[in-house]
Amino acid sequence: MALRRSGDALNFPILIGDIGGTNARFAILVDAYAEPKHFPIVQTADFENIDEAIQVSVLDKTSLRPQSAVLAVAGPIDGDEIDLTNCPWVVRPKVMIETLGISEIVVMNDFEAQALAISALKEESRTEIGGGIVREGASRAVLGPGTGLGVAGLVRARNMWIPVAGEGGHIDIGPRTSRDMEIWPHLTPIEGRISGEQVLCGRGLVNIYRAICTTKNVEPAYSTPASVTDAAIKKGDAEAEEAINLFATYLGRMAGDIALIFMARGGVFIAGGIFQRLIPVIKKEEVRSAFEDKAPHSALMKEIPLYVVTEPLAALVGLATFARTPRFFGLETTGRRWVA
Structure with a gap:
């Protein structure tokens, strides 16, 4: 895995995802100026893992192929296997890179995404x-x-x-x-x-x-x-x-x-x-x-x-804001950014 600096730009299209204990919300940013393309909200209980949820509810529904992903998860991020606090999913970025064809993944806490949202609400x-x-x-x-x-x-x-x-x-x-x-x-x-x-x-x-x-x-x-x-x-x-x-x-x-x-x-x-x-x-x-x-x-x-x-998809707004211009945010991604 290559090393990247926190403020380095991400390659488009970018998959953004807000994964909570009950629901998962996904969208794709085609470029820095486009509005996110949203996909239907899914129930985490309906899928064995996040990889299956992304494949079935996003990748199988569009011809867009994300080059990067920025994901917010409800739980602490520590290592290459990230357990969600109120959901049995385990997020494994290295595995996702190998199986989903995404070359770079940034993972943050779900309320970091909410914090990013209130910077531009x-x-x-x-x-x-x-x-x-x-x-x-x-x-x-x-x-x-x-x-x-x-x-x-x-x-x-x-x-x-x-x-x-x-x-x-x-x-x-x-x-x-x-x-x-x-x-x-x-x-x-x-x-x-x-x-x-x-x-x-x-x-x-x-x-x-x-x-x-x-x-x-x-x-x-x-x-x-x-x-x-x-x-x-x-x-x-x-x-x-x-x-x-x-x-x-x-x-x-x-x-x-x-x-x-x-x-x-x-x-x-x-x-x-x-x-x-x-x-x-x-x-x-x-x-x-x-x-x-x-x-x-x-x-x-x-x-x-x-x-x-009152914005129902505030976390996705925050993720999109960061994904467009990471250099404007002091988000430390050491240990939370995986590159193929």
């Missing part, structure tokens, strides 16, 4: 919650509940945007109000603790809902994130509605914590399909209040913008 692709002032060139941050809870930062240095990935979704989260104190003992922990991801993802929403039912001696009527959400949207189910409201409040709290960690004066962005769907029913003022309630820095928090990303 259009105004119509976001909804603001509350006020705040965008400081141009200041750090930004993104978090998003989905199959898990992703967190990343975006910092500006040396005229480049630099995504900062991590596993921030697994930090501890604790009770704050008297109602929280009632609910917390009934949340299902992970190895004895409540992490952000235990309450702020699809299964986390169900976790909150079940805990609420327990405190009220009510038998849970729903067992999936979609069914809890549907019940809350339709109104009339008190436990589902409270679960949605608390989910949104807890997400606002954590967004505020992430804002402080990154000093994100450029804004904090909530990504992911779950929260997009909740926008019509959540109490935005409560989300904003939870975001700002960070004594002794509440005054600082009032100045930081909070957005919901």
